[in-house]
Amino acid sequence: MNPRVSIIVPIYNMENYLNRCLDSLLIQSLKEIEIIAVNDGSTDSTLPILNEYIRKDYRIKIINTNNMGVSSARNEGIKAATGDFIGFVDPDDWVEPKMYETMYNTAIKDKIDIVMCTYTREFGTHSKEKIFNLPNKVTYENEEVKLNVMRRLVGPLNQEVANPELLDAWGTVWSKLYRADIIKQNNLTFVDLKQIGTNEDTLFNIQVVYYANSFVFLNNPFYHYWRANNSSVTTGFKPNLLEQWFNLYKIIEMFLKSKNMKEEYYLALNNRICLNTLGLGLNTISKSNKLSGLLKIKYIKSFLNDYRIKRSFSQFQLSYFPIIWKVFYYCAKMRISIGFYILLVSIETLRKAVR
Incomplete structure (x- = not known):
């Protein structure tokens, strides 16, 4: 008999966090699960830890690969x-005991292809729930799935642009449960981060959601997202991020064209490109970027003057933003690099203060 849920855990050098993650999966109230631990060429004690776990519980399967x-x-x-x-x-995160039982039962009872929950950000010293201003349960069916979920994954429209920090809150794969047939029958896979820089989750979700006929959002924070791991793949300076993100945008655009999607999807993508200047800026001022302040401002000036970003901002509306974001994106749109830099430093300081 096949397990009801396969839980995939990609692991690279996570000896300090792995026990917490696996323990949270083994105590799931849904017992009919398999845990597929993919050891991605770890050089620490990850493999011995995994070998100890498979002696305890037959539901854990180990796949050893080279680091890819x-x-x-x-x-x-x-x-x-x-x-x-x-x-x-993810191996540095953990989940609530009833997460997969609740999501699986919802999928079965309501005949749902994708179920999504919310999450809590864990900073080591404190926790902070990610707030979604939605009811306890929201169901989308048929064309509603594309209009309300897929389009949101591509990018924001109208009032949605007012909260840039929520741009990819819907894009994470670890907050979701997918009907396996949708992924396997359509040969859906994750794109290498070397090609697109970040957002492999969002790109994967855009494609999966396109093929889904039903989607349920559960406003329950079942997942714990660990933000205190300095070795995470989401931290650190990425020198090639600009070109990698334009590879990402091109892949999204080609997918939209292949499916003959409406014009609003391209406007949403255009808005994503503009909002992502925040990410490009935060990447530039990262402490792991050893350039001086003046050279960072020079680099900011260069990417704000990139013809592709200038073209996107020519269609970008600032009217929905609160004042601070309006000033920030005005600087980006008008390519005021010094002002953009100063606001970036302020935003980064504020982000750390409100965690």
């Missing part, structure tokens, strides 16, 4: 998954 990155590891997990549904958990 998180996308490749997840793809290996998808190939090996035998469950009716697939979930993803």
Whole structure:
């Protein structure tokens, strides 16, 4: 008998966090699960820890690969998954005991292709729930799935642009449970981060959601997202991020064209490009970027003057923003690099203060 849910955990050098993650999966109230631990060429004690766990519980399966990155590891997990549904958990995170039972039962009872929960950000010293201003349960069916979920993943429209910090809150794969057939029958995979820089989750979700006929949002923070891990793949300066993100945008655009999507999807993508100047800026001022302040401002000036970003801002509306974001994106639109830099430093300081 196949497990009801396959939980894929991509792992690279996570000896300090792995026990917490696996323990939270083994105490799931849904017992009919398999945990596919993909050891992505770890050089620490990850493998001995995994070997100890498989002696304790037959539901854990280990796949050992050369170090190819998180996308490749997840793809290996998808190939090996035998469950009716697939979930993803990152090895430095953990989940609530009833997460998969609740999401699986929702999928079965309501005949749902994708179920999404919310999450809590964990900073080591404190926790902060990610707030979604939605009811306890929201259901989308048929064309509503594309209009309300897929388009939101591509990018924001109208009032949605007012909160740039929520741009990819819907894009995480670890907050979701997917009907396995949708992924496998359409040969959906994760794209290598070397190609797109970040947002492999969002890109994967855009494609999966396109093929889904139903989607349920549960406003329950079942997932714990660990933000205190300085070795995470989401931290550190990425010198090639500009070109990698334009590779990402091109892939999204080509997918939209292949599916003959409406004009609003391209406007949403255009808005994503503009909002992502915040990410480009924060990447530039990162402490791990050893350039001086003056050279960082010079680099900011260069990417704000990139013809592709200038073209996107020519269609970008500032009217929906609160005043601070309006000033910030006005600086980006008008290519005021010094003002943009000063606001970036203020935003980064504020982000750390309100955690």
